[in-house]
Amino acid sequence: MPSTWVEGGGETGWDADESPEPAHPVWDPARHFAIALPWMCRNLSLVAAHLRDTGKAASALDALAVCHIAGCSRVTGSVTGIPVAGEAGCGEACAREVRDYLSAIHGFVEDYTAAPAVSSAGEAAPYPGGASGCTVADPTGTGGCVTPATAWMLSQFSTTFGKRSTSCWDAHAWNPTSDHPKGKGCDVFYGRAGTFPNDEDVALGWQAAGWLQANADRLRVSYVIWQGRIWSRSRATAGWRAYTGGGVYNAEDPTGGHYDHIHVSMAE
Numbered sequence: 141m142p143s144t145w146v147e148g149g150g151e152t153g154w155d156a157d158e159s160p161e162p163a164h165p166v167w168d169p170a171r172h173f174a175i176a177l178p179w180m181c182r183n184l185s186l187v188a189a190h191l192r193d194t195g196k197a198a199s200a201l202d203a204l205a206v207c208h209i210a211g212c213s214r215v216t217g218s219v220t221g222i223p224v225a226g227e228a229g230c231g232e233a234c235a236r237e238v239r240d241y242l243s244a245i246h247g248f249v250e251d252y253t254a255a256p257a258v259s260s261a262g263e264a265a266p267y268p269g270g271a272s273g274c275t276v277a278d279p280t281g282t283g284g285c286v287t288p289a290t291a292w293m294l295s296q297f298s299t300t301f302g303k304r305s306t307s308c309w310d311a312h313a314w315n316p317t318s319d320h321p322k323g324k325g326c327d328v329f330y331g332r333a334g335t336f337p338n339d340e341d342v343a344l345g346w347q348a349a350g351w352l353q354a355n356a357d358r359l360r361v362s363y364v365i366w367q368g369r370i371w372s373r374s375r376a377t378a379g380w381r382a383y384t385g386g387g388v389y390n391a392e393d394p395t396g397g398h399y400d401h402i403h404v405s406m407a408e
Contacts, residue, residue, distance in 0.1 A: 148179035183207050187215055196221040202242055209241045210234060259350030264296040266358040271408040274309070274323030284309025286323035289360045289408040293352075294326065296359065301348055305329040315388050324362075324406040333401070336394050342367065349402050362407040365398040373407070 142153025145166055154160040165171040187203040190196070198206070198221030206215050206222055210230065215221045217228030222242070225235040267289050274285040279294055286294070286308050294306070308326040312318035319325030330345040331337030337345065349366040352359070356373045363372040368391060369380040389396035 144179070145175060148175045150175045180204070183212065187212065187221070190216055191221055198222045205242055205245055206238055210238050214238070259347045259354055261300050261347060261351045264293075264300070264351075264355040264358050267292045267360050267408075269408075276323070278309040278323070280306045280308045280326070282307060282309045284321075284323065286326075287406060287408060290324055290326065290406050293359045293361065293404070293406060296355075297328070297348070297352075300351060304348075305333075317386075317388075319362075319405040324408070325403065327401040327403050329401040331400055334394055336399050345402055352402070352404050360406055360408045362405045364405075365403040366401075367399055368397045 142156055142160075145151075146153045150171075151165050154164065154166075160166050184200060184204050187207060188200040191198060191200060191203055196203075196215075196219070198215070203215045203221045206212075210223070214223045214228045214230055214234075217223070218230070219227065223230040223235055223238060225232040227235075230238070269288050269292070272288050274287055276286050276288055276291045278284045278286045279291060290308060294308070298304075306326055306328045308320065309323055310318075310320040312320045328348065330341040345366055349364050349371075352361050352364045353371050355361070356364075356376075361373060363370060363374075365371075365383055368383050370383040371380045372378075375381075383391055383398065385391035385396055391397040394400045
């Protein structure tokens with residue numbers, strides 16, 4: 141909205157009944173973020189303070205969504221922070237639009253944050269050995285070594301899912317905490333390296349990642365990273381969490397965010 145753009149500190153607005161001219165700064169993503177994000181953060185702080193001071197039941201993010209779709213006066217003028225018909229100048233059509241908008245947002249949140257289903261690919265044979273060093277020639281052909289537990293996991297993985305483009309040992313000089321040079325880390329690629337995979341490869345990757353998760357105890361898996369999510373055996377009850385890159389990788393990049401490959405680290 142032109143009034144919102146100007147309120148946020150943007151350049152002169154435009155006719156609300158028409159689109160901005162192609163050269164208007166509102167079309168520039170960097171400029172748009174510079175204006176819109178601080179404006180949204182200010183609104184979030186305002187509605188959060190209002191909800192806290194009045195004891196209204198709405199969550200701050202729901203109230204911010206109401207501000208966006210219907211104006212912040214609908215938050216301040218309603219009993220709960222989410223208007224029903226007859227409150228804060230909101231008629232039935234207005235109340236229905238707010239309800240539908242919030243319902244859609246909650247649906248998207250549920251879809252995008254739902255934990256993937258555990259794979260039904262079956263149980264792996266338990267690793268029969270114990271902890272050991274990097275003593276086995278890397279079967280993925282890197283010229284390096286892997287631990288016996290890693291070699292066992294790779295054998296079980298290929299038996300279950302067939303051959304995939306996989307790489308284990310690597311010096312990984314840029315990441316001193318990496319498990320690759322210890323022979324305890326492997327990358328299994330789905331699709332083409334450096335690109336986001338298609339839906340079919342994503343589904344296949346989740347099946348394999350879920351199998352590694354389900355068989356973590358049997359195989360001595362420590363953690364798995366895939367599609368910007370991480371699962372750790374030590375934090376199993378937390379499920380699949382957002383992967384941030386650990387200060388080493390760009391988690392939004394196809395490779396840095398582990399969208400093009402599953403990373404599996406072994407405990408032994």
